[in-house]
Amino acid sequence: MKPMCGFVAVLAITLAAPAVAQDAGAQAFGMCKACHTIDKGGRNGVGPNLSGLFGRKAGSVAGFNYSSAMKTSGIVWDEKTLADFLASPAKKVPGTKMPISVSDPAKRAALVAYLKTATVK
Numbered sequence: 001m002k003p004m005c006g007f008v009a010v011l012a013i014t015l016a017a018p019a020v021a022q023d024a025g026a027q028a029f030g031m032c033k034a035c036h037t038i039d040k041g042g043r044n045g046v047g048p049n050l051s052g053l054f055g056r057k058a059g060s061v062a063g064f065n066y067s068s069a070m071k072t073s074g075i076v077w078d079e080k081t082l083a084d085f086l087a088s089p090a091k092k093v094p095g096t097k098m099p100i101s102v103s104d105p106a107k108r109a110a111l112v113a114y115l116k117t118a119t120v121k
């Protein structure tokens with residue numbers, strides 16, 4: 001006896017849905033992109049490249065023409081100094097050339113969290 005064995009393989013391909021949760025921080029960075037690159041070795045634009053931001057002294061990217069206010073601010077970028085600066089650049093660094101602020105605290109917190117990881121790439 002030779003049993004006829006038919007094997008039907010059904011291959012179901014399920015594509016994992018991307019995380020539904022929006023990355024609010026990455027989205028908020030959209031308004032910074034006009035002036036800043038964030039990738040390592042990225043060019044300076046209207047604003048300096050932001051790669052390696054955390055732990056770096058303010059005003060220290062080579063080749064970028066900072067305001068003297070930024071260069072002499074004595075700031076070292078961390079969560080706190082960055083949040084303060086983004087809340088009101090002109091208050092944190094009077095005389096800075098950076099013209100925009102992020103006034104919404106939730107948006108600012110998400111943005112700082114995003115920058116913390118995105119600037120180490």
Ligand code: HEC
Pocket residue numbers: 028029031032033034035036046047048053057058059060061065066067068069070071077082086095096097098099100101102111
């Ligand atoms: C219209 C252009 C522009 C936009 C938009 C902008 N920036 Fe800037 N940014 C600048 C300029 C110009 C400087 C340099 C300021 C100075 O020298 O006083 C700067 C400086 C900075 C610095 C200090 C960097 C360093 O090397 O010390 C940080 C941090 C920063 N910006 C973050 C942001 C973030 C985050 C956003 C988005 C919310 C943003 N910027 C949006 C123009 C911009």
